[in-house]
Structures are given as structure tokens and as C-alpha cells.
Amino acid sequence: MARLTYKDKQYESSTQAGIDKQFNITIDKVPSQADAYILTFLLEGQVKRTIHNVYVGDVFIAAGQSNMELNYADYYEQPDSFDSNVRDMFTKSDLPSFVDDDNIRFLVVDHKIGSSALPLKSFNSAQWLPANESNAKKLGYLPQLFAEQLRLHHPNIPIGIIQTAWGGTDIARHLRDGDIYANHIAPLDGYNVAGILWYQGENDAAEQEPALQYEANFSTLINQYREVLGDSDLPFLYVQLARYTGYAYTPIVRQAQFSVLHSAAVNTTRNLAMTVSMDTDKGTAKIIHPLGKEILAKRMADQWLAIEGQTTIPSGPQASSAEPVDGDASTVSVSFNTGTAHGLQALEPNRTLRATTSTLTSSTDLPLQGFEVAGIDGVFHTASAYIQGNTVRLHSDEVSAVSQVRYLWGGAPTSQSMLYNAQKLPASPFLIAVRNTPILYRNR
Secondary structure (H helix, E strand, O other): OEEEEEOOEEEEEOOOOOOOOOOOOOOOOOOOOOOOEEEEEEEOOEEEEEEEEEOOOEEEEEEEOHHHHOOHHHHOOOHHHHHHHHOOOOOHHHOOOOOOEEEEEEEEEOOOOOOOOOOEOHHHOOOOEEEOOOOHHHOOHHHHHHHHHHHHHOOOOOEEEEEOOOOOOOHHHHOOOOHHHHHHHHHHOOOOOOEEEEEOOOHHHOOHHHHHHHHHHHHHHHHHHHHHOOOOOOOEEEEOOOOOOOOOOHHHHHHHHHHHOOOOOOOOOOOEEEEOOOOOOOOOOOOOOOOOHHHHHHHHHHHHHHHHOOOOOOOOOOEEEEEEEOOEEEEEEEEEOOOOOOOOEEEEEOOOOOOOOOOOEEEOOOOOOOEEEEOOOOOEEEOEEEEEOOEEEEEOOOOOOOOEEEEOOOOOOOOOOEEEOOOOOEOOOEEEEOOOOOOOOOOO
16 A cells, blocks of 8 residues: 555555566545655555655656756856857856756756666766755756746646756657667656657758658657657647757758647647747857747746646647639748637847847837748749738749748748747748649758
């Protein structure tokens, strides 16, 4: 028998151990709270073990590569690492503040392979590590800031983060046949989690072949992670690649991440949410670890809260189709997925170090920028763009018959007038065909 106790409240459940003397036990209807429970194991009425400081709350897996793993101790604390990661783009004072909350706790998985057990960092091997003043610098900025946002909304629900992210890794290593999956995800088989946070793809954007394979691989990964964790529609929240000038195939990976939202290859797209990061870097697009993690955290937390509350997941405009206007092949109308295009507007992103979640955009008189169209030759030209209701109309005198449309296509587009909706969430970059015309990928 297992018994959870808090003051005069008790919650119990019983089970049978297997031949190997191992067992799983579920204690139902235990309320989350900020205070700790005591967990007692009993055999035939006799106490065999007592564990103190047991918390009941929501646990998330924070997976991917360095932009999920990014923390102060490994990336910024030492002068050499700070210089290599910052490249004079900002100072330490521009980094997000650390979380200081004992009800946010981490398990940080080490960069080790070859063990069937979950390999934890040495500083985290004894227990869940509280995200307090002395520990937060060792923990990923994005997951700790995400947890902080959830705690603001639900102060009585502790948050646990299992941080499996590993910097500098391609997606193949995170799939079922990969070594990171084998050592960081497989040991969690059947573990009950509230959701998965994912930020990865930079490595796959460096070469053409992995970039072109990314949509298939990412769809497979989502299915595999949900399967091993025993939840077919487990919330899966991910970040679309940020602006970065260093890799040639970043736009293709972004397109793959966008396409996965509605991909038939994903067993179910329910509870799948993408955070667009094209306006969050505070002008630091020249470095692979841009600022703005607190902005991403807020957007991801809003998505999780919507999933939890069974309301519409917040999203910027998601392009769905492009059609010629009134028989004029040189002018097309771009439509967007239902619920994402209410209140379309042009806003100017704040790409300064002073940008915050509340000062991220401002009104602008500039026309929409970042839209391009191409004919059957696949050569793109800048298009004039204007909003008409819940659609955007595009035209270019250089293209007599538009067959393709793209938006914010490039490593680090510099558009000063971007497309947003009424929620002030930005449209995802995209590439779509008009009337099912085949798409020609051209990185120019």
C-alpha cells in the first residue's frame, strides 16, 4: 500500500508487486498544492519506507537542443563562453532574470549515453532540484520561465521539468533509433507527464538533406514521444526556428515545422501547438542563441493554459491557401486557417534589447512587408500586400501568373511591418502553391 499524507488528509492505493519485486501504483484524486505531502509505503500494515517532501503537480519534458538547454552556468558564466555565445550583441544585464521558486523543480539529464537509467547531472543526482536563487543558473532559461508563467496562473500547482535537451544535436538522435532517445526518453516509458516542450532544428538547417527530411522526422518524433508516454494526444508545444543568419536551410525547416501542425503523418494534431519566434529575438538574429526566451515562455504558457482549459489554442495567422482574384492570375488572395485570422493587422516588431512581452509590437503606417510571389519559373519577386477582411491580397508587376507565395522566407528577414492578428500574435513564415502548382525550393 502507498499512502500520501498532508496534515489530517490521507490518500491511499494498493497494488501487487511483480516477480521482479517492482510495481507501479496510482493514487487517484490527490489535489495539487504548494505544500509537500509525506509518502509512506506499507506492507501488511507495517511501514517499510517514508519519503518526505513529495509534491503533486504538473510535470513537463523539456527536449530538443541548445535553445531549450540554454542556461547561464554553461553558456554565459565564464568569459570565454559568454564571448562565444554573445558576440558583442548584448551584455549580461540583458539576460532574463532567474526564477526563484521552490515549487518549480528540475531533473536535468546529463549528456551521457549507454545506460538504461536516466543519467542525471551530478548536481541533480540526489533529488529534484528547486529552481531557487542558488540553482536557477544551472537550469534552462526557457523551461524555467515557462514554469514561472504557469505558477503565476496556478500558484497552488507545483511544476516539475525533466530537461532532456542536448545542445548541438540533430533530430535523428532524438528519434526511437537514436542514442538520445534510448537514454533520455525511453527510460520515461509510461511516465505520466502534462506535456512536452520542444525547441530543436538548428542542426538540421545546416544541410539540405536533413532539412528536407525534417517534416517526416518531426512527425515521427511527435508520434513516438506520445506513444512511449502513453498518451495519444499529449500536449506537444514547440518553437519554430528563430531568425538566424548562419544556416542556409533554416526556411525549409521552418516550413516543415509549420506543415506539421496539420500533417496527416501525425497521428493526431490535437493539442499540438507551435510558437512563432520571428519577432522575439530583440535584434540578436546574428547569434544562434537569441534573446527573448521570456517572450517564448509566455506564448507557450498561454498555449498550455488554453489546452488545459479546453479553449482555442492561441496562434498567429496560419496560411492555408492562395487563389487568383477575379480571374486575374497576377493577383492572389491568401486565406488562413479558421480562427487564426481574426483582426488581421500590420504591426512593427520591436527588435531592440528593451523589448518585453508588453512592448513587443507597435502600430505602423508602413504597408505589409515580407511577401513574395513567383511564377512557374520559381523566381520570387517582392509583392505589394494589403489586408482585406480575413485575407491578404498580393500583387507584383513582375509576375503575370502567380504560382507560389511565400512570407518571411529567409534566415533572418528584416521586415518592419509584419502580419499579426487581433491577439498580436505573428503569422508564421510559409510557402504555399497557388492552385496546387508544384513548389520549387529556392534559397534566394
